[in-house]
Amino acid sequence: MASTRRPIIAGNWKMYKTTQEAAAFTKALWEKIQPHAGASLPEIVICPPYTALTTVKTSSADLKAPFITAAQNMESRDNGAYTGEVSPLMLLDLGIRWVVIGHSERRQYFNETDESVAQKTGAALKHGMTPIVCVGEALQDRENGLTDRVIEQQVRAVLTQITAAALPKIVIAYEPVWAIGTGKVCDATEANRVCALIRHFISEYGNAEQTRILYGGSVKPDNTHALMSQSDIDGGLVGGASLEADSFFGIIEQACLVKA
Ligand code: PEP
Numbered sequence: 644m645a646s647t648r649r650p651i652i653a654g655n656w657k658m659y660k661t662t663q664e665a666a667a668f669t670k671a672l673w674e675k676i677q678p679h680a681g682a683s684l685p686e687i688v689i690c691p692p693y694t695a696l697t698t699v700k701t702s703s704a705d706l707k708a709p710f711i712t713a714a715q716n717m718e719s720r721d722n723g724a725y726t727g728e729v730s731p732l733m734l735l736d737l738g739i740r741w742v743v744i745g746h747s748e749r750r751q752y753f754n755e756t757d758e759s760v761a762q763k764t765g766a767a768l769k770h771g772m773t774p775i776v777c778v779g780e781a782l783q784d785r786e787n788g789l790t791d792r793v794i795e796q797q798v799r800a801v802l803t804q805i806t807a808a809a810l811p812k813i814v815i816a817y818e819p820v821w822a823i824g825t826g827k828v829c830d831a832t833e834a835n836r837v838c839a840l841i842r843h844f845i846s847e848y849g850n851a852e853q854t855r856i857l858y859g860g861s862v863k864p865d866n867t868h869a870l871m872s873q874s875d876i877d878g879g880l881v882g883g884a885s886l887e888a889d890s891f892f893g894i895i896e897q898a899c900l901v902k903a
Contacts, residue, residue: 654885807849822860864893
């Protein structure tokens with residue numbers, strides 16, 4: 644039986660785009676999608692830097708485009724003396740209800756740990772937000788045969804901070820670190836194997852059937868079909884190819900062909 648999970652295509656802009664560029668992108672993407680708006684689209688999530696969150700959100704609303712705006716990170720605490728941080732309450736104040744948590748660049752360059760990722764996930768759910776929680780093994784882990792163990796550790800850490808009832812609300816992105824920004828996409832069958840393994844770990848904790856699990860790592864229009872055709876891949880988290888409306892639309896179009 645085909646999955647009832649609605650696909651998600653999320654674009655992570657990382658530290659790119661001014662407000663002007665963000666508004667232009669949102670308009671250009673909607674111009675491409677609008678003619679297909681009657682079709683069943685995936686949930687389309689745009690993750691700009693903090694400075695362009697309001698631009699993407701208001702531009703989407705003005706265009707009546709059903710884009711979801713998500714932050715790329717947040718602090719777990721509500722407020723306090725944490726210079727430079729942005730809290731869940733602050734995102735909610737902007738009307739932002741989705742947030743990427745534990746991206747490998749946050750883990751690698753900003754010392755995020757399984758524990759902090761789990762806390763942030765718990766905070767997002769506590770505030771009624773949808774977290775897209777990133778997990779993934781480094782090249783060395785894969786070469787040493789440690790992929791499954793690393794993924795299990797990362798997923799189980801998150802599960803300690805959430806209730807079984809929250810499982811349908813959480814989104815997991817499997818992003819092998821060696822595939823991010825490298826052009827080396829993970830083989831679709833192997834990506835599906837790991838996504839199914841993630842679903843298995845979740846299912847030991849509660850019902851995992853509605854949890855959406857995305858693949859991320861060098862997703863492009865020409866590899867989207869193979870990835871999205873897999874049973875346990877419910878969408879993509881896209882970095883580089885989400886920066887241009889043409890390529891992001893190409894990915895959305897391919898995902899529609901498979902999962903519609
Ligand atoms: C990402 O930033 O999450 C990502 C997957 O990047 P890219 O698509 O460029 O590999």
